[in-house]
Amino acid sequence: xxxxxxxxxxxxxxxxxxxxxxxxxxxxxxxxxxxxxxxxxxxxxxxxxxxxxxxxxxxxxxxxxxxxxxxxxxxxxxxxxxxxxxxxxxxxxxxxxxxxxxxxxxxxxxxxxxxxxxxxxxxxxxxxxxxxxxxxxxxxxxxxxxxxxxxxxxxxxxxxxxxxxxxxxxxxxxxxxxxxxxxxxxxxxxxxxxxxxxxxxxxxxxxxxxxxxxxxxxxxxxxxxxxxxxxxxxxxxxxxxxxxxxxxxxxxxxxxxxxxxx
Ligand code: BV8
Ligand code: ZN
Numbered sequence: 001x002x003x004x005x006x007x008x009x010x011x012x013x014x015x016x017x018x019x020x021x022x023x024x025x026x027x028x029x030x031x032x033x034x035x036x037x038x039x040x041x042x043x044x045x046x047x048x049x050x051x052x053x054x055x056x057x058x059x060x061x062x063x064x065x066x067x068x069x070x071x072x073x074x075x076x077x078x079x080x081x082x083x084x085x086x087x088x089x090x091x092x093x094x095x096x097x098x099x100x101x102x103x104x105x106x107x108x109x110x111x112x113x114x115x116x117x118x119x120x121x122x123x124x125x126x127x128x129x130x131x132x133x134x135x136x137x138x139x140x141x142x143x144x145x146x147x148x149x150x151x152x153x154x155x156x157x158x159x160x161x162x163x164x165x166x167x168x169x170x171x172x173x174x175x176x177x178x179x180x181x182x183x184x185x186x187x188x189x190x191x192x193x194x195x196x197x198x199x200x201x202x203x204x205x206x207x208x209x210x211x212x213x214x215x216x217x218x219x220x221x222x223x224x225x226x227x228x229x230x231x232x233x234x235x236x237x238x239x240x241x242x243x244x245x246x247x248x249x250x251x252x253x254x255x256x257x258x259x260x261x262x
C-alpha cells in the first residue's frame with residue numbers, strides 16, 4: 001500500500017538485515033537514461049538487437065558503438081542524493097554493527113561504487129559497495145582468454161579494425177556486462193539470493209521489475225517471511241508484493257527515509 005516515509009522508516013529501523021535492490025531509476029536523477037522511460041536507452045535500439053551475444057557476434061562494431069556512447073555519457077554523471085543516502089546508511093550500519101545492509105544493483109553505471117568511496121573517504125567503503133548483478137560499463141573482458149580489466153577509455157567504433165583488442169592474445173574485447181540470454185556470475189547470484197533469504201526487508205528502488213533473475217530477489221525475501229518496500233514514482237509488478245510503496249523520486253525519498261536519527 002502507498003505509505004508515508006515514517007511508516008517505512010519504522011519498518012527499516014526494526015530490520016536486522018536489509019537487502020536493497022536498485023535499477024536504472026536510482027540513477028535517473030543523475031542524468032543516466034533509464035531503459036524503458038521516455039528518454040529510454042531502448043528508444044534507439046531494442047534489447048534483442050543489441051544487448052545480446054548474438055548481436056555482438058553479428059555486428060561487434062554496432063554493439064561497441066552503443067556501449068561507447070553509454071560509457072561516455074554515463075562517465076559524465078555523478079551520484080545523486082539517493083546514491084549518497086544509501087551509501088551513508090550502509091556504511092553506518094556496517095560500522096555500528098547494526099542491521100546488515102546488502103546493496104544489490106542491476107545498474108552498470110558505477111554510481112553506487114562512486115558514492116560508497118566518497119562516503120567512506122579514507123575509511124573502508126566495503127559495507128556500501130554494491131553487488132553488481134549485470135557487470136559494469138567500465139570493465140572489459142576478452143572474448144577468448146581470461147583477460148579482464150577496468151576501462152574508462154573512449155571507444156573508437158569507427159570500424160571493426162579500431163575496436164578494442166586484448167593486450168594478452170589480440171582477440172576482440174567486449175563490455176564486461178551480462179547480456180540477455182547470458183547467465184549471471186554464479187557467485188554473484190549466490191550472494192544476492194543469500195542476502196534476499198536472510199533479509200527481513202527488501203527495499204526495491206527504481207526498477208521496472210521486468211528483468212530476471214534480479215526481479216525474483218524480492219520474492220525470495222517474501223518467501224523467507226520478510227517484507228518489501230518499493231520506492232518508485234510508477235507502479236510495477238513489484239507494487240502488489242510491497243507492504244509499503246513510496247511514490248516518488250529516489251533522490252528525494254531515500255535521504256528522507258535513511259537520514260540517521262541524530
Ligand atoms: C538469464 C546489462 C539464463 C547490459 C541488462 C520471460 C520471462 C522471464 C524472464 C525471461 C523471459 N524471457 C527471457 C528471460 C530472461 C531475461 C529477461 O528477464 N528478459 C526480460 C526482458 C523478460 N533475462 C536474462 O536474459 C538474464 N539471463 O536469464 O540467463 C541463463 C541461465 C543459464 C545459462 C544461460 C542463460 C540476463 C538479464 C541481464 C540483462 N542485462 N543490463 C546493459 O546494461 O547494457 S538488463 C537491463 O535492464 C538493466 O541492467 C536492468 O537490469 C534491466 C531492467 O531495467 P531497470 O533497471 O528496471 O530499468 P527500467 O528502465 O526498466 O525501469 C526504471 C524504473 O525506474 C521504472 O520503474 C521507473 O518508474 C523508475 N524510475 C524512473 N525515475 C525514477 C524511478 N525510480 C526512482 N526514482 C526516479 N527518479
Ligand atoms: Zn585475450
